[in-house]
Amino acid sequence: MAEDVKTKIKSHQTALFDSHFLNHSQTRNCWPNHLDFHHCENAMTAEGGAIPMCKWYRHVHKSLGSISWELAWDDCQAEGIFPLKI
Template sequence: MAEDIKTKLENYRTAPFDARFPNQNQTRNCWSNYVDFHRCQKSLEARGVDLAPCEWYRRVYKSLCPISWIQKWDDQRGEGTFAGKI
């Protein structure tokens, strides 16, 4: 499984189609992948496991989300005012 993830990451160009978000507006897709990345990271860090599987979510949200949104959400997480449940 780890090899499959590594292969996907090596061949990654941009966010692939996600059937959960079929419309042109990809705002929810951006948000979901941002939150999923931080949930994955938190979960795997607590278990002391390699964080490589979380890299997929990070790459997807980085390709979908405007940088200003990411910076704003990172600041909010740092301040403890982030609206998402991580």
């Protein structure tokens, strides 16, 4: 068990630096990457492409964003009250 945790810690990487968010909290980086992930996922599904191509966006919004934000956004999407069309 301890070996698994140590391996995960060593292999864990956070999102790379994004120059669009120089003077802001990096959590603001979560929203556009969340949207980009879902746009990419929908586009790849429609074209029959591989969804793993979208994993970078997923990685960024999961590592920088709050879990509660992501859950709230997913709930809004499920209820049909999400502010944007994805």
